[in-house]
Amino acid sequence: MEHEEVEKEVARKSALIYLPISLGVALLFLLVATVFGNYPLVAKIGGTIWVGLLSLIVSMPVITARVKRQAQGK
Amino acid sequence: MATQFRIVSLPVQGMTCASCVSHVETALKELNGTSDVVVNLATNKASLAYDPARLTLTDMVRAVSDVGYSVPATELTLEVRGMTCASCVAHVEGALKELEGVISAVVNLGLNTARVTYISGVVTTSAMKRAVRDVGYEAQERSEGADALDRERQAREDEIKRQGRNLLIAGGVGVIVMIGTFYDMLGPLQAFVPQWLSYKWVIGLLTTPIVLGPGRQFFTNSWRGLTHGVTDMNLLYATGIGAAYGIAVINTVFPSAGFGGEGATFFESAALLTAFIILGRWLEALTRGRTSEAIRKLMKLQPKIARVIRNDKEEEIPADEVEIDDLILVRPGESIPVDGIVKEGYSAVDESMLTGESLPVEKKTGDNVIGGTLNKTGAFKFNATRVGKDTALAQIIKLVEDAQASKAPIQKLADWVAGHFILGVHMLAVAVFVFWFFIGFQLFFDPNSSFILSPYKLGEIGVFGFSLLLSVTVLVISCPCAVGLATPSAIMAGTGKAAEHGVLFKAAEAIENASKLQTIVFDKTGTLTKGEPSVTDVVISKQSAVISSTDHRSLTADHLLRYAAIAEKNSEHPLGEAIVRGAQARGLTLVDTESFNSIPGQGVEAKVERLNVLLGNRKLMHERSVDICELAQEAERLEGDGKTVMFVAVEGQAAGLIAVADTLKEYAAEAVHHLHRLGIETAMITGDNRRTAEAIARQVGIDRVLAEVLPQDKALEVKKLQALGKKVAMVGDGVNDAPALAQADVGMAIGSGTDVAKETGDVILIKDDIRDVVVALEVAKATMRKVKQNLFWAFVYNTLGIPLGAGLFYPFISLIISPELAGLMMAISSVSVTLNTLLLKGFKPSMRREDKPQQGKGQPAPQLATAHGD
Numbered sequence: 001m002e003h004e005e006v007e008k009e010v011a012r013k014s015a016l017i018y019l020p021i022s023l024g025v026a027l028l029f030l031l032v033a034t035v036f037g038n039y040p041l042v043a044k045i046g047g048t049i050w051v052g053l054l055s056l057i058v059s060m061p062v063i064t065a066r067v068k069r070q071a072q073g074k
Numbered sequence: 075m076a077t078q079f080r081i082v083s084l085p086v087q088g089m090t091c092a093s094c095v096s097h098v099e100t101a102l103k104e105l106n107g108t109s110d111v112v113v114n115l116a117t118n119k120a121s122l123a124y125d126p127a128r129l130t131l132t133d134m135v136r137a138v139s140d141v142g143y144s145v146p147a148t149e150l151t152l153e154v155r156g157m158t159c160a161s162c163v164a165h166v167e168g169a170l171k172e173l174e175g176v177i178s179a180v181v182n183l184g185l186n187t188a189r190v191t192y193i194s195g196v197v198t199t200s201a202m203k204r205a206v207r208d209v210g211y212e213a214q215e216r217s218e219g220a221d222a223l224d225r226e227r228q229a230r231e232d233e234i235k236r237q238g239r240n241l242l243i244a245g246g247v248g249v250i251v252m253i254g255t256f257y258d259m260l261g262p263l264q265a266f267v268p269q270w271l272s273y274k275w276v277i278g279l280l281t282t283p284i285v286l287g288p289g290r291q292f293f294t295n296s297w298r299g300l301t302h303g304v305t306d307m308n309l310l311y312a313t314g315i316g317a318a319y320g321i322a323v324i325n326t327v328f329p330s331a332g333f334g335g336e337g338a339t340f341f342e343s344a345a346l347l348t349a350f351i352i353l354g355r356w357l358e359a360l361t362r363g364r365t366s367e368a369i370r371k372l373m374k375l376q377p378k379i380a381r382v383i384r385n386d387k388e389e390e391i392p393a394d395e396v397e398i399d400d401l402i403l404v405r406p407g408e409s410i411p412v413d414g415i416v417k418e419g420y421s422a423v424d425e426s427m428l429t430g431e432s433l434p435v436e437k438k439t440g441d442n443v444i445g446g447t448l449n450k451t452g453a454f455k456f457n458a459t460r461v462g463k464d465t466a467l468a469q470i471i472k473l474v475e476d477a478q479a480s481k482a483p484i485q486k487l488a489d490w491v492a493g494h495f496i497l498g499v500h501m502l503a504v505a506v507f508v509f510w511f512f513i514g515f516q517l518f519f520d521p522n523s524s525f526i527l528s529p530y531k532l533g534e535i536g537v538f539g540f541s542l543l544l545s546v547t548v549l550v551i552s553c554p555c556a557v558g559l560a561t562p563s564a565i566m567a568g569t570g571k572a573a574e575h576g577v578l579f580k581a582a583e584a585i586e587n588a589s590k591l592q593t594i595v596f597d598k599t600g601t602l603t604k605g606e607p608s609v610t611d612v613v614i615s616k617q618s619a620v621i622s623s624t625d626h627r628s629l630t631a632d633h634l635l636r637y638a639a640i641a642e643k644n645s646e647h648p649l650g651e652a653i654v655r656g657a658q659a660r661g662l663t664l665v666d667t668e669s670f671n672s673i674p675g676q677g678v679e680a681k682v683e684r685l686n687v688l689l690g691n692r693k694l695m696h697e698r699s700v701d702i703c704e705l706a707q708e709a710e711r712l713e714g715d716g717k718t719v720m721f722v723a724v725e726g727q728a729a730g731l732i733a734v735a736d737t738l739k740e741y742a743a744e745a746v747h748h749l750h751r752l753g754i755e756t757a758m759i760t761g762d763n764r765r766t767a768e769a770i771a772r773q774v775g776i777d778r779v780l781a782e783v784l785p786q787d788k789a790l791e792v793k794k795l796q797a798l799g800k801k802v803a804m805v806g807d808g809v810n811d812a813p814a815l816a817q818a819d820v821g822m823a824i825g826s827g828t829d830v831a832k833e834t835g836d837v838i839l840i841k842d843d844i845r846d847v848v849v850a851l852e853v854a855k856a857t858m859r860k861v862k863q864n865l866f867w868a869f870v871y872n873t874l875g876i877p878l879g880a881g882l883f884y885p886f887i888s889l890i891i892s893p894e895l896a897g898l899m900m901a902i903s904s905v906s907v908t909l910n911t912l913l914l915k916g917f918k919p920s921m922r923r924e925d926k927p928q929q930g931k932g933q934p935a936p937q938l939a940t941a942h943g944d
Contacts, residue, residue, distance in 0.1 A: 007208065011301060029508070032512070033511070033512075036512070037512065039537060039538075040536065040538075042324075042328065042330075042536075042538065043511075043536060043537050043538035046324070046538045046542070047507070047511055047538055047541070047542075050317070050507060050542060050545065051504060051507065051508070053313070054313070054500055054503055054504045054507070054545075055504065057300070057309060057313065057500050058497055058500045058501055058504070060300050060301075061299070061300060061497065062497065064300075064301070068172075
């Protein structure tokens with residue numbers, strides 16, 4: 001039971017870190033695409049989603065593993 | 075921040091008194107980060123609180139060991155299902171190692187097992203299983219023997235069936251999707267295909283169940299992993315398939331979105347990509363099982379039924395219910411159920427399945443029989459001596475399993491690379507997307523370009539579609555599953571192949587080390603030689619004729635040997651025993667002496683059939699004024715060959731001499747010759763004097779002699795060779811040479827018989843055949859050759875595939891790889907690695923290829939001669 005609670009806590013804390021990071025990277029992409037190019041809206045939105053998704057995939061396991069290690073005091 | 079202390083209770087072994095308690099307590103208290111240390115002698119436990127931020131359980135275990143006690147570790151093997159690649163291995167290992175109480179966890183992808191060493195009481199098996207499940211895999215405790223075989227086979231068959239079913243759906247529907255997509259290009263075949271099949275919505279409807287049905291496994295598995303902080307191959311597949319499907323849906327709903335317009339669908343990409351990935355999984359499941367065929371063959375040898383004689387009645391009972399001392403009847407053609415000693419009867423038994431010995435072995439009363447071997451001709455009864463887990467077969471299976479579950483150093487590197495690969499690939503996919511989106515498309519895009527092996531033109535594709543396609547292709551093509559399979563599959567096949575020939579590698583590391591050996595050191599006695607002196611030469615002198623004339627008897631070599639044997643009959647000296655054995659072997663009758671006197675350090679004198687016989691060394695002959703000048707030259711020659719010479723005088727006249735030596739084992743010279751052919755330097759280590767040692771070494775063809783070495787210094791000699799930068803193997807008796815075997819890079823225990831559990835050393839040679847050293851080396855070299863080939867092809871695939879997938883060559887060739895072709899390449903790479911490994915099945919060591927009866931080779935028979943050439 002304790003184990004599950006720790007896991008939930010780890011998931012919550014990690015989400016609070018990786019979601020803003022991936023969102024930030026996605027918005028940065030959107031900003032650059034908007035400011036520096038004349039891209040169609042679909043490309044800008046699609047690109048933002050794809051970059052955001054990949055950033056999420058990259059940051060999620062890294063952050064979760066780190067938070068878990070901290071929670072376990074290692 | 076307040077320190078969060080944890081309470082732990084460690085079992086401690088070896089404590090016998092209060093002072094032990096104090097030692098353990100002090101050792102634990104001295105660690106930085108412990109408090110409330112209480113050691114209880116009655117319960118053999120140490121309870122303490124510790125700060126996990128400052129020390130780990132391993133530190134505590136080490137502290138207890140350092141003061142001479144131990145924290146007993148328990149081993150458990152879990153069957154883990156759902157692992158597909160090296161990163162899965164890293165995740166499962168990581169999840170297990172994170173648990174408090176787990177000392178080590180080694181996952182074998184090929185066997186689908188995790189071997190966990192843990193401190194019982196600190197962590198439970200259910201916690202381990204839960205940890206594995208939490209990172210997205212299934213785990214259960216592994217059962218032993220036949221049950222394990224059945225379950226393993228069942229699991230493999232289930233996986234083959236599951237992926238086969240998925241493949242049938244994904245492949246079958248995928249082909250229909252393909253036909254629909256390329257309807258316009260079918261030409262005259264269009265007449266056989268309904269036009270509605272080419273409608274985008276229909277193709278979309280057909281693709282959806284492929285992605286959500288057979289493809290669902292990749293999404294669910296990768297999500298489970300992600301939520302626990304781990305990434306694996308499933309994530310690559312999921313993002314690849316998901317993106318391809320997403321592109322297709324967007325392009326269907328918004329044709330002007332920049333994915334190729336009305337003319338393109340991309341549903342076939344999602345459908346075929348899923349089908350190819352599943353094809354890879356299915357082929358892998360089919361072939362991976364075959365690399366572990368050797369262990370299954372061994373397990374199949376375990377007989378299920380035993381015919382036990384109880385109360386004078388034959389009873390058929392399950393073999394695992396046989397008890398020690400049970401009397402068991404074995405008929406011709408039946409398998410021997412357990413190990414034992416023949417009580418009555420005679421037969422020939424085929425032991426090839428365990429020892430690699432091709433000829434049936436004769437069994438008579440008093441001989442040992444091994445469970446799992448096949449009785450060929452006669453019927454016999456035997457008493458069970460070892461049953462259940464203690465039988466030779468069970469020990470061999472355990473040893474081979476352990477070796478297969480271990481990791482070669484080269485694999486640890488490959489696993490690390492593959493484990494960190496997935497995240498790297500996703501980062502690369504972002505970089506590829508961003509590059510082609512902002513820079514590459516504007517600079518290099520050619521509307522006439524197309525996919526490799528596809529009629530599709532990329533003309534109407536937009537910047538987002540083009541960049542996304544390349545990004546997705548990178549994800550799919552980068553899958554490092556071939557890297558993950560390269561080493562374990564070859565190690566499994568190699569250890570199995572070695573076991574077939576009676577060579578047991580205890581760990582994968584031993585295979586890798588054996589493949590790099592430069593020098594092999596043989597212990598002399600019992601390894602190169604039989605370790606038991608025997609008569610090699612009997613030489614009679616010219617004076618024997620004088621003796622014959624005085625006694626009216628003709629003195630032959632046999633007479634001389636017989637007189638000597640009678641004189642030595644009561645001797646307990648090894649040389650005397652050798653002479654007695656030599657005479658008995660020639661069928662000479664040995665009567666009692668009329669008188670007998672032992673002269674310590676010199677020999678014996680006795681009265682034999684009214685003749686005064688004197689047997690001993692030069693000193694004895696000189697003291698008794700026996701003239702041995704005539705025999706001196708011959709004696710020196712024999713001594714030069716490493717033999718011990720004893721002179722025989724009859725009635726005060728030198729009658730001849732008898733040479734005794736430790737004889738070479740069969741095939742010793744042949745094995746050394748083969749080792750030289752492999753470029754290996756050979757050395758012999760012995761406590762004998764240099765002259766004797768060099769004589770033996772000359773006969774065998776040994777390059778380097780380490781003579782006059784005390785038993786305790788053998789390890790030091792091995793160390794000296796290692797200091798010269800050589801990779802050294804030591805071949806010797808597993809019990810007596812244990813320190814030297816442990817010091818060597820590879821310790822080979824020879825002639826252990828089938829009681830393999832007792833042996834030290836990294837490699838166990840079941841038979842007493844020194845040629846198996848060559849077999850071990852050849853199998854190790856062949857295995858590592860396969861490992862290197864596999865790793866080479868796996869890395870070549872990724873090294874070439876990733877730049878191709880990322881569009882590095884696009885500016886020059888105007889071609890890109892479609893995601894489905896990337897999926898096919900990925901499947902081919904992992905299957906080709908496994909198929910390459912399967913080629914090891916046909917490997918036969920050179921000594922087995924040349925196996926034919928070689929009677930007498932390397933076995934010097936006693937030479938009968940006279941000094942004057944008789």
